[in-house]
Amino acid sequence: MKWQDNGIILSQRPWNDNEIILNILTQEHGRHAGLVRVSRQKQNLSHTQPGNLVEVTWNARLSEHLGRWTLDVGLMPWFQVFKNPARLLALSTACALADSCLPERHPYLSLYMALKDFLYTLVHDQDWPRQYMKFEISLLSELGFGLNLDFCAVTKTTDNLAFVSPKTGHAVCAEVGKMYEGKLLPLPHFLIQEGKDYTQEELAQAFYLTGYFISRNLLEGKALPEIRRRFIDGIVCSERTKVAS
Secondary structure (H helix, E strand, C coil), rough: HHHHHEEEEEEEEEEECCEEEEEEEECCCEEEEEEEECCCCCCCCHHHHCCCCEEEEECCCCCCCCCEEHHHHHHHCCHHHHHHHHHHHHHHHHHHHHHHHCCCCCCCHHHHHHHHHHHHHHHHHHHHHHHHHHHHHHHHHHCCCHHHHCCCCCCCCCEEEEECCCCCEEEHHHHHHHHHHHHHHCCHHHHHHCCCCCCCHHHHHHHHHHHHHHHHHCCCCCEEEEEEHHHHHHHHHHCCCCCCC
């Protein structure tokens, strides 16, 4: 069996002295694994780093086999951001979440495009944290646990939305939510107003919001990957993230 596709490398791990296993999120075939032969003396291993955009050929005798990859590497975000700790952690976190949350061999075109857009933004745009949040929101949506932030779950109003229900993921307006503020999650306005300026506190609230639902719904209550915690600590505590609209 043989097919060709576009993909984004999510992870790599050793298989033997001469081969590694790459997990790649492909555009049409979903998250797929395969072997790649490497020579540490002849091949630049940066070509197989998570986040790299590749054109791939997957080949195996039977569809259920592990198979082998042939890669043609395009954009290499890892190489372009490795000197920037916050951006490198963001890249690694996005790939780690996709790798740990997505079932194998099921196509998620919208999520593939969201991850691809984030990687391009990460390299070229100072407002990459906003695009990262879009990726996590897309991850929840594509796996059936999308947040509904368009209107209040109680009054149906679209005005003055301020909270999110931790049970339903639905927005709640300030008038209704003020009585239950201690039980609700804050809703940062930049998530529902495209281009709106945001503060470090609002960014931290957004990370907590999506992280809560990813842990509960996608990881079945398990802790988020450690790299995500380090990423959030770094970006919220040390990097200037307020961006003018």
